[in-house]
Amino acid sequence: MSWGYKILSVIIVFICGMTFMVTVAMRQTNEMFDEQYYAKELKFQELIDAEKNLSLLPDTIRIKQNSAGLDISLPTFKGNTNAEGEITFLRPSDQSKDFIQKITADNIDSISIPQSSLVRGEYKIRFKWQAEGVDFYREKIFFVQ
Missing domain, CATH: 1.20.5 (Single alpha-helices involved in coiled-coils or other helix-helix interfaces)
Known part of the structure; x- marks a missing residue:
């Protein structure tokens, strides 16, 4: 050759x-993780302040998985009488499985997510709520069995 x-x-x-x-x-x-990624980036300092507020609380966010689904408990701040916000479940592998759970003063102590809403795998969970005029925020990675 x-x-x-x-x-x-x-x-x-x-x-x-x-x-x-x-x-x-x-x-x-x-797929972008968020559709309004750039707009949310501008509000990043507010999220940092909200995370700092959460770190000052004596209690933490607790997530427990059982056969019925997930049980989530958020820390108490001055009784949480005016608490409201949302928990966003983001599925990195499939955007169509993302969903939002509302937080109110009635359910902040025990939020239940049914197993039917979840798919086995990794979720990025964003907790964002306000109680008594103070913002709180936390992101956690959770693997649903």
Whole structure:
């Protein structure tokens, strides 16, 4: 085999490899974790302050999994009489399985998420609520069995 055929072979293998890489890249989905990612980035300092507020509380967020689903308990702040907010369940592998659970003063001590709402795997859970005019925020990674 002469050197001309070897160069031609290398060029053909290179072109086939590049075609394969372009085909694979075009089939990938590029979902953003949040649709309004850039707008939320501007409010990042507010989230830092809300996380600091939560770290000052003596209690922590508790998540327990049982056969019925998840039981979530949030820390108490001045009785949580005016508490409201939301818990966002984000599924990194499938955006269609994301959902939001509302937080009210009535359910802040024991929030139940039914097993039917959950799929086995990893969730990024965002807790964001306000009680007595003070904001609280925390993100946790949780693996549902």
